Amino acid sequence: MRHGWLRELLGWLGAAAIAVIVTGQVASTDRVDLLLRDGDSLVVPMFVRSILEGQGWDWAMSTVLFLPESAMFALLRLALPLGIDALLLVNAIINVIALYGAVRLVAGRRAPGRAPVTWSLAAIAAFGVIAVSETGAARESAEIASLLLTTTYYSATVIAVIASIGIARRVCDRSGPRRGMLVALGIVAAVTTLSNPLYLVWATVPLGAILGFAALRANDRARMLALLWWIAGGTAVGLLGRIPFTAWIENSGLGYAKPQLWPESAAYYGELVFDRLSTPLGWVGAVVVTGLVVLAVHRTVRASTRGERLVAASAWVLPLLVVIGAIALGTNAARYLEPVVFAPLLALVADPKSLSRLSPAVARATAAIVAVLLLVGAGLSVPRVVSAATAPDADLACVVDWIDDSDQSGAGQFWTVRLPKLHLEDPSQLVQVDHQLNGYSWLVNRRDFDTTAVSFLIVDDQTLSWELSLGAMQVDVIECGRYAIYDLDPEEVPLGFPHS
Structure with missing residues (x-):
C-alpha cells in the first residue's frame, strides 16, 4: 500500500x-x-x-x-x-x-x-x-x-x-x-x-x-x-x-x-x-x-x-x-x-x-x-501512428485545391462529400445533397442550405447514380484520382428542398 x-x-x-x-x-x-x-x-x-x-x-x-x-x-x-x-x-x-x-x-x-x-x-x-x-x-x-x-x-x-x-x-x-x-x-x-x-x-x-x-x-x-x-x-x-x-x-x-x-x-x-x-x-x-x-x-x-x-x-x-x-x-x-x-x-x-x-x-x-x-x-508503434497521421492523399488534395481556388459552390452525396468538405478552407462551398440534388440534412450544418444553386458536382465510387436532367449543359470533368469533379461553370443547377 x-x-x-x-x-x-x-x-x-x-x-x-x-x-x-x-x-x-x-x-x-x-x-x-x-x-x-x-x-x-x-x-x-x-x-x-x-x-x-x-x-x-x-x-x-x-x-x-x-x-x-x-x-x-x-x-x-x-x-x-x-x-x-x-x-x-x-x-x-x-x-x-x-x-x-x-x-x-x-x-x-x-x-x-x-x-x-x-x-x-x-x-x-x-x-x-x-x-x-x-x-x-x-x-x-x-x-x-x-x-x-x-x-x-x-x-x-x-x-x-x-x-x-x-x-x-x-x-x-x-x-x-x-x-x-x-x-x-x-x-x-x-x-x-x-x-x-x-x-x-x-x-x-x-x-x-x-x-x-x-x-x-x-x-x-x-x-x-x-x-x-x-x-x-x-x-x-x-x-x-x-x-x-x-x-x-x-x-x-x-x-x-x-x-x-x-x-x-x-x-x-x-x-x-x-x-x-x-x-x-x-x-x-x-x-x-x-x-x-x-x-x-x-x-x-x-x-x-x-x-x-x-x-x-x-x-x-x-x-x-x-x-x-x-x-x-x-x-x-x-x-x-x-x-x-x-x-x-x-x-x-x-x-x-x-x-x-x-x-x-x-x-x-x-x-x-x-x-x-x-x-x-509503443516505441515501434509511434512511427506507425505518425505515418498514418501524415500520409499524403493526393486525390483529396487535388479536390480541395481545385475547390479552394474556384470560389464556387458545389455539391456531393453524403459518403463522397464529407471528407473534402472537412478539409476545405470554407466548408460551406460543398453542400451535402441526395442523388436528386435535394439538400440532405443529416450530420451537417443546416446553414449550408442557404446556398440555393451549385456549379459543380463531386463524385467517387460511393456516389449513387444521379437522377438529374442537365440537358445540353456543357460539363467539364476534372479527374482527381478516386474523385471526379463535374464542372458546370458558368451554369448553375438549383438545389431542391432539404430533407433528413
Whole structure:
C-alpha cells in the first residue's frame, strides 16, 4: 500500500502504451479508412470546427448528439497544433486510456491480496487483442471493438457504461456512506443519456435487471434498490434534457425499432458473425470473447461478495440482453452490439486477486519483462501512428485545391462529400445533397442550405447514380484520382428542398 500511487501511475503508463500499440496497428490496416475518412466518423471534427470557427450552431444531428466526444475533440484541437488526421489518432489513443480508467474503476480498491491494476491492464490487453484482429474497412461488420478508436461510434457511451458498473461496484463494496457515489452514478446516467439514449439499452435496462434480481435478497435490498433508482432516475433526467435539443435531432430513434423485422435482423447479425469467423483473425477475437464470457459465468456462480457478483454478472448479462434486444427490435447496425466485446472484459476484474503462487522475485521479473515489451511495442508503434497521421492523399488534395481556388459552390452525396468538405478552407462551398440534388440534412450544418444553386458536382465510387436532367449543359470533368469533379461553370443547377 505504501507504493500504491506508483502502481497506479505505472498502470496508467501501461494503458497508454497499449493504447499506442493498438492505435498504431489498427491505423496501419485498411481499418484506417474508418478512423480517418469515413463519412460517419467525421461528424465530430466537422461539428467542432463549425463551432470553434463561428460557422453556426444550427446542426442536424442523428439520435446521438456526441456531446462528450465533441468536448474532448475541441480540447484537443485547442491544445495541440496538429492536423485533423493527427487529432483523430490522438483521440483514439485517449479513448483506449479512458477505457482503462473505467475498467480500473470497476476493479475496485487496492487491498492486501488484491491486484486491481494488474488485472485492469490485463483487461485492456484483451481488448487490444480483439481490436488488432480487426483489419477491414467496412463499417458494417462484426469488427466492433475497434469502433472505440473513433470519435463517432459511441466511444463515450461505452466508457460511461463501464464506469457505471464501476460506481455500482464501489457502492456494493463500501460499508460507509454512499450518497456521493450514488449521485455520481445518476450524473453519469443523465449526461450519457442526454448525448446518446442508447445508454438506456446498454446500461439502464440490463443493469436494472441485475440489480432488481439482486434486490430479492433481503440483506441486499436497500443497496440494490438505491442503485436502481439512481441509474433509472439519471436516465430519465437525461431523456428529459434532450427536449431543448429537439431542433438538432433529426431522428428520435423510434424509427429504428421495427420488431416485425426480427427474423431479418437475426439473419443479418448471423451473417456478420459468419463473415467474422471466416478468417483466422476473426477466430482469435471470437475465442477471446467466448473465453471471457465463460469466465464471467463461472465467477458469477462462485462470487463471494455482492460487488464481485454484480461485475461478473454484468460481463455476460449485458451482451446477452443487448443481442436479444437488438434482434427483437429488428435493428440492423453492428455498432449496437458493442457491449458484446466490451462487457466481457469485466470478467477479468470481477475478483482481481493477487497471483499468490508467484514468488515476489518471479512477480517482479514478470512485471519488468511486460514493461519492457510494452515500452518497445509503443516505441515501434509511434512511427506507425505518425505515418498514418501524415500520409499524403493526393486525390483529396487535388479536390480541395481545385475547390479552394474556384470560389464556387458545389455539391456531393453524403459518403463522397464529407471528407473534402472537412478539409476545405470554407466548408460551406460543398453542400451535402441526395442523388436528386435535394439538400440532405443529416450530420451537417443546416446553414449550408442557404446556398440555393451549385456549379459543380463531386463524385467517387460511393456516389449513387444521379437522377438529374442537365440537358445540353456543357460539363467539364476534372479527374482527381478516386474523385471526379463535374464542372458546370458558368451554369448553375438549383438545389431542391432539404430533407433528413
